[in-house]
Amino acid sequence: MAFYSERVMDHFANPRNVGEIKDADGIGEVGNPVCGDMMTFYIKVKDNKIEDVKFKTFGCGAAIAVSSMVSEMALGKTLEEVMNLTNADVAKALGGLPSNKMHCSNLGADALHKAVENYNSKQVK
Amino acid sequence: MKRIYMDNQSNTKPDERVFESMKPFFIEYYGNPQSIYSFGSFSKDALETARRRVADLINADAEEIIFTSCGTESNNLAVKGIAGALKAGGRHIIISSIEHFSVLNSVKKLEKEGFEVSFIPVDGNGNVDESELKKALRKDTILVSVQYANPEIGTIQDIKKLVSAVKESSNAGKFVAFHTDAVSACGTIPVDVKDLGVDALTFSASVMYGPKGAAALYLKKGVRISPQLDGGIQENYRRSGTENIPTIVGFGKACEIAKDEIVKNGKAVQKLRDKLIAELPKRIEHIYLNGARENRLPGNVNFSIEFVEGEALFLLLDAKGIMVSSGSACASKNLKLSHILDAIGIDVAVGQGSILFTLSKFNTEEEINYVLEEFPNIVKRLRDMSPLYSYFLKTGSRKAAGPGTDFDDHHDDHCNIEE
Numbered sequence: 001m002a003f004y005s006e007r008v009m010d011h012f013a014n015p016r017n018v019g020e021i022k023d024a025d026g027i028g029e030v031g032n033p034v035c036g037d038m039m040t041f042y043i044k045v046k047d048n049k050i051e052d053v054k055f056k057t058f059g060c061g062a063a064i065a066v067s068s069m070v071s072e073m074a075l076g077k078t079l080e081e082v083m084n085l086t087n088a089d090v091a092k093a094l095g096g097l098p099s100n101k102m103h104c105s106n107l108g109a110d111a112l113h114k115a116v117e118n119y120n121s122k123q124v125k
Numbered sequence: 126m127k128r129i130y131m132d133n134q135s136n137t138k139p140d141e142r143v144f145e146s147m148k149p150f151f152i153e154y155y156g157n158p159q160s161i162y163s164f165g166s167f168s169k170d171a172l173e174t175a176r177r178r179v180a181d182l183i184n185a186d187a188e189e190i191i192f193t194s195c196g197t198e199s200n201n202l203a204v205k206g207i208a209g210a211l212k213a214g215g216r217h218i219i220i221s222s223i224e225h226f227s228v229l230n231s232v233k234k235l236e237k238e239g240f241e242v243s244f245i246p247v248d249g250n251g252n253v254d255e256s257e258l259k260k261a262l263r264k265d266t267i268l269v270s271v272q273y274a275n276p277e278i279g280t281i282q283d284i285k286k287l288v289s290a291v292k293e294s295s296n297a298g299k300f301v302a303f304h305t306d307a308v309s310a311c312g313t314i315p316v317d318v319k320d321l322g323v324d325a326l327t328f329s330a331s332v333m334y335g336p337k338g339a340a341a342l343y344l345k346k347g348v349r350i351s352p353q354l355d356g357g358i359q360e361n362y363r364r365s366g367t368e369n370i371p372t373i374v375g376f377g378k379a380c381e382i383a384k385d386e387i388v389k390n391g392k393a394v395q396k397l398r399d400k401l402i403a404e405l406p407k408r409i410e411h412i413y414l415n416g417a418r419e420n421r422l423p424g425n426v427n428f429s430i431e432f433v434e435g436e437a438l439f440l441l442l443d444a445k446g447i448m449v450s451s452g453s454a455c456a457s458k459n460l461k462l463s464h465i466l467d468a469i470g471i472d473v474a475v476g477q478g479s480i481l482f483t484l485s486k487f488n489t490e491e492e493i494n495y496v497l498e499e500f501p502n503i504v505k506r507l508r509d510m511s512p513l514y515s516y517f518l519k520t521g522s523r524k525a526a527g528p529g530t531d532f533d534d535h536h537d538d539h540c541n542i543e544e
Binding site for chain 1: 432433434435436437440441444453454455456460462473474477509510511512513514515523524
């Protein structure tokens with residue numbers, strides 16, 4: 001059996017929503033180059049929903065696939081729904097991840113949460 | 126789809142002549158070489174012919190060859206066996222910081238049994254410094270083990286000089302054994318144990334166009350070793366167990382072929398290596414060669430590609446039919462950056478983008494051209510989605526931990542992987 005599931009390989013080889021949003025409403029970043037992966041998420045919010053999402057990721061196959069899947073899962077969701085999304089949900093949607101990748105590369109939901117928190121912090125001001 | 130195999134440090138394609146030589150020993154001549162009837166003697170003759178060929182490759186005598194199952198076993202036998210035999214003279218062992226796991230984990234086990242181990246550093250090219258070795262020597266040192274050539278960064282040590290340093294520095298009359306793991310060197314570059322002066326040397330069939338399942342430990346006449354397998358009389362009591370005749374025969378054939386072709390193949394492979402080393406930096410910016418430029422294994426090309434990660438690189442290369450390896454943390458099973466890259470002091474973030482091409486006599490210039498054509502596109506594709514690269518393009522500087530990065534918060538569960 002291959003190291004990664006077919007769905008992981010698909011999202012890795014053909015990642016959805018790669019890029020940056022210049023006038024993003026929220027930006028979230030997790031990871032560190034020293035660890036071997038880093039994800040930056042950009043969101044546009046309209047009517048409490050994710051209207052657009054883009055990401056840039058430095059990392060292994062799993063890290064890139066996770067980012068792509070998170071972006072797909074977030075699009076059109078309410079901010080509350082997005083905040084309830086967990087890293088485990090993302091791994092499940094990808095058809096599972098190798099056990100040694102569950103913790104190190106599976107940070108997409110965290111990055112997305114940070115983007116929402118970044119957006120929320122601007123609203124309070 | 127194309128299949129371009131450039132991961133020859135992990136295992137080479139066996140030569141067809143090797144495969145042919147092995148065939149009769151599966152279902153035709155299957156006798157046990159220790160049996161006395163004539164059928165057994167077919168196997169015995171094949172075993173001793175192979176032993177002579179294997180010895181010839183490294184200029185050893187046939188009785189100095191102990192057959193084992195793999196390089197890992199030979200290294201275990203050398204390190205634990207010599208330490209066990211010499212422990213009355215002391216319990217101190219010296220190894221370099223870029224040894225294979227089979228040497229590294231053997232000495233770690235010995236540490237638990239009361240031995241003391243010194244790890245000598247290497248310089249930025251991966252060379253062991255002779256003076257560091259001399260400094261590490263103690264009155265109770267019994268064994269030094271330094272790898273002949275490193276499979277990951279290609280650096281070839283000056284083993285002869287290091288052996289002299291040990292033999293000259295050791296106390297008068299005190300024997301300090303010198304072992305070298307020559308798995309990556311034997312069959313690739315000429316190796317002569319008499320010229321080197323080593324006491325023990327590991328080499329393996331599986332990376333010199335031979336089969337998996339056969340390797341050897343050269344043990345100089347007169348050097349004592351305690352066996353690691355308790356059993357019968359095979360290999361003169363030094364390695365018990367029924368001999369794996371087909372693979373040993375294949376190993377012998379691989380050594381015979383290597384002896385004839387090593388110089389010719391070395392030159393051809395080195396030409397391909399040098400083309401990759403020269404051309405890749407012209408096509409890809411911000412890439413750095415790891416390991417020594419001179420005194421480098423003829424097939425070894427190891428670059429760190431900045432702003433991208435090694436596993437992602439080799440997965441995309443694999444999709445193009447190109448099989449390579451990486452020293453990045455994500456590419457390893459234990460999620461740690463390769464200890465070799467760590468030992469040569471490369472920036473950890475940059476090391477995550479390491480990619481290793483190891484070439485063999487079966488690679489062609491056409492394949493090199495294909496890599497030169499495809500690889501820059503792969504790097505570009507990953508850089509286009511890398512936040513580190515866009516940060517670099519915008520600011521001209523390298524990102525360490527930017528705004529919003531909770532490096533401290535996440536470090537433990539994210540990056541600090543428990544053993």
